[in-house]
Amino acid sequence: MAKQVLDPVTRIEGHLRLETETTANVVTKADCKCEMYRGYENILVGHSPVDAVQITQRI
């Protein structure tokens, strides 16, 4: 059983890490990991509602 990591995945928007496990060249496990967090829901708390459009469109 071998494990592979592809990090970063490029030519996408954002950050992505792929982890796979293979047994005899067959993928037996695959994980996607998104390793960037900003907390937009938390950011909106306390802001005026009219800000929501301008803030969330920057996701």
Add this chain to the structure above:
Amino acid sequence: MAITRRQFLKYAAASAAALGLSELELFKLSEKVMAWTGAPFGAIALQGQACSGDVTALLNVINSIAPDNDTIDSVLGGPPGLGHTVPTEYTDTVERLLGASGGPTSTFEDVLFDIIDLTFQPTACGPAGALGANAGIIDTMTAGAFVVLVEGSVPVAQMGDSTQKVIGEGCCKIGALSGDGDNPSASAALSMNDVLVMLSDHANCAAVIAWGTCAAYGGIPAANNGELWTDEGAASKIKFMSTGAKAVSQVVTGAPVVNVPGCPTKPEDLFLVVAAATIDVALGDATLPTLVGSGGTVGSMPNIDEDGRPKKILGINLFNDTQHYHCSRKTGYTTGNFATSYGSVADDQCLALLGCKGQTTYSSCQSYKKHQWNSTDVGDAGWTNATAIGEKSGKIGTVTASDGGSCIKNGHPCIGCKERGFPDRFSPLVGYNN
């Protein structure tokens, strides 16, 4: 990679009108570029807590619409049969971008890629994984002088106690140097904070360019002031789980940092700052401070104001004047003709009563008559043959092609996206007149 004067003039001439360069200014810039005999600067573009808006705005200028299959094959070298077709209303744009014969035409993007050697940009570059990280980042770092372009804010340090979820720099991992999953320490994901510090502390790092408002000042990820812990006890800790996002200038100590804010940054602003950072160009209108990288004197940087921004480059206003100073709607302001509600804004009406932040925002969005980042008027020909965003969307009013696109021109009040403190400082971002 030397370029001839003829090449540079061809590259820059189309941009000159948009940038507002006079012939004399273009001559001065081209003289200095021709005098550059150094090797091209390496350039590494990193993304922290970013939305990729800045690179998207830049790529919109370089390559706005996906061309058709055959053009992809010949220009981008991609696999055949991608199934892209060019919508008919964009054929003009594609023609201008790609030229009649299908080969790419060039404007400042070729200068950008000839003077600097951009080896890594996660949204656009091909090499991924350990190959991309090593060839694009590590090898460039050790090969010679380089600049780092940073999009997005940088979360730092683990915050809180062990009973809380790990936040801080764990909120942004950007890659691993090895693809060997059987060796966890080698293939562990590196944090943005660690990679940025590694690069900027290296002797070869000439400058770090904070690309975009998030990189320059923290921006949206640092909204609510990035404050997590208050003295109000457990309730406040749960309510505001901030990631501790920081600006690049708060993280980098080993290289000069230049802020080029914008949400997104105007591609022209970035181009001028990169050119100024990487070649010895006499810029601005005063004696320039020469920034010293940790590896010695590298280049001359433009005048930097107290917010870390270059006010002008070669006399071109970047952050020297407010939106209001050059506003296309100023007659409305001076004659008292104010727009009072959305949806029925005439072109000559001032947007101040709708919460426009143009009087306190230093930006060049209103300075340039033509090419704007969110305009469909791209390419090196046909600056006068634009189809402005306003016309496409059928907005009320008569935005003309020569006006290009900008928020204010299209009837939306300025939200101050280029300023320190955005968005909190300008909240509520838009106003209502009742």
